[in-house]
């Protein structure tokens with residue numbers, strides 16, 4: 131399990147290990163530098179002379195292309211030359227270690243320092259001196275940095291200590307190098323690209339953003355900002371290096387802290403629960419079916435259809451619910467949409483259902499244990515009654531799309547009736563309709579950190595709504611009212627841009643509904659569905675349309691070893 135930490139939590143873990151005498155700061159810095167160098171050669175093996183690669187060989191295309199620009203062939207003349215850009219703190223200290231280790235491997239290394247050497251913190255100062263014994267340090271000038279060329283650039287300017295937007299004289303020359311294609315070769319960020327808030331994934335400098343990197347190497351555990359918002363675009367590819375802090379099981383400690391809501395609210399200190407990064411181990415292990423059971427064991431999901439010509443979204447959701455293993459799935463359609471639904475449904479059942487009264491009658495059947503409303507539902511006045519009726523019936527309920535938009539400007543009315551067995555699944559626009567103040571905070575320009583993040587916003591929304599909120603995107607954030615939070619990332623090796631297709635969210639809503647029909651609690655259903663949804667997209671690959679998603683579920687389940 132991967133816990134995503136805040137910068138403050140990471141600092142606390144380091145300090146605890148140092149205070150306990152397990153390790154010194156200097157040792158951690160040395161391991162960090164070693165880890166960065168190892169990660170560089172893992173990412174670009176052609177740079178490792180020991181592997182016999184030729185100097186000046188072309189760099190492979192990075193896994194993620196900042197701003198979509200693909201990797202470029204680098205100049206051969208300047209091969210094995212590194213430019214290490216050091217800042218005034220311990221991030222700079224890591225940079226001096228990297229410079230020394232590269233020099234020891236025969237590299238030509240140029241080191242720039244931003245800030246006066248006599249103000250470096252102690253560990254960084256030691257490594258500055260060690261470097262000075264073998265190489266020179268050039269005082270930072272924007273002009274000189276902007277003229278550099280190298281096989282490898284190392285961003286060791288700011289990491290976890292970043293408090294405000296870096297000065298223009300730092301970011302401007304790096305932007306110049308980037309736009310001129312010089313850092314296309316290889317730019318590696320230590321801990322984080324300079325300028326990126328590690329808690330939020332937001333860049334602090336409105337003019338220059340943060341440093342576009344091809345590889346970011348962080349330590350112990352990734353931070354939240356590596357996985358949400360703009361973070362992944364700036365980070366390029368991600369590697370997390372073990373620096374020997376493994377004894378601190380922060381993940382478990384953080385989960386226990388959930389019980390203490392007072393501590394949760396204290397803000398960004400030690401008590402704040404971290405988010406979890408979704409991974410296969412966190413997918414519910416209870417998705418298989420047992421030999422002796424029958425269909426009603428696995429629940430009966432009801433998906434409400436929109437009117438004539440608007441019923442496709444409900445069928446997508448229903449298909450998702452059935453494929454994930456709900457025992458039975460019924461589409462409830464208004465009279466006008468009965469024929470089109472009947473023509474296209476087979477294993478999924480169909481019931482005519484016009485209006486809230488008929489929904490109430492239908493839900494007298496207690497076996498209908500999960501309801502999905504929203505996909506294609508429409509915004510007619512009577513739709514609100516359907517949503518309220520479904521919520522009053524106290525079933526596991528998933529609200530998406532129109533069921534959320536319906537309550538724009540009247541979100542409080544919805545929050546009053548939402549209950550703890552609900553999941554709401556807004557995309558950015560729907561989130562802003564229900565939580566305009568949170569969306570405003572999230573989108574407000576920020577120049578000082580830590581910045582209010584998508585994790586903060588989703589957790590606050592869940593608390594306010596009193597149910598699980600799944601805030602969609604390539605960085606889907608899922609939060610429960612008790613503060614539990616996870617991030618389902620479709621970045622790095624899980625990049626799934628083909629999910630940006632009409633109807634994919636409808637399938638997700640259906641899969642969550644199917645899982646809740648099967649008895650999963652709302653948080654687990656939302657997390658599991660979000661993970662499987664991205665896996666389906668990855669399994670299918672390019673050309674994906676929403677109809678393909680449910681059809682990938684069997685293969686994804688097999689891959690997860692679920693039978």
Ligand SMILES: NC(=O)C1=CN([C@@H]2O[C@H](COP(=O)(O)OP(=O)(O)OC[C@H]3O[C@@H](n4cnc5c(N)ncnc54)[C@H](O)[C@@H]3O)[C@@H](O)[C@H]2O)[C@@H](O)CC1
Nearest residue numbers: 155158159219220221288289290291292293294295296321
């Ligand atoms: N001993 C340790 O605790 C370890 C620290 N490590 C490294 O240390 C880094 C954190 O070091 P620091 O806490 O010294 O912080 P940084 O090196 O990230 O920042 C240096 C200092 O710059 C100042 N600053 C912040 N924003 C600024 C701005 N916009 N303009 C000018 N100055 C600004 C702050 O006072 C900050 O303390 C990590 O990112 C990691 O790279 C690693 O070596 C692992 C071990």
Ligand SMILES: Nc1ncnc2c1ncn2[C@@H]1O[C@H](COP(=O)(O)OP(=O)(O)O)[C@@H](O)[C@H]1O
Nearest residue numbers: 557602603604620626629630632633634635636
């Ligand atoms: N670039 C992307 N990478 C990965 N997932 C994405 C991307 N864009 C959208 N998604 C996912 O696709 C789904 C889109 O849902 P939504 O916006 O509700 O679309 P629709 O209403 O058309 O179904 C969400 O699950 C979202 O997380």
Ligand SMILES: [K+]
Nearest residue numbers: 285288320322
């Ligand atoms: K950095």
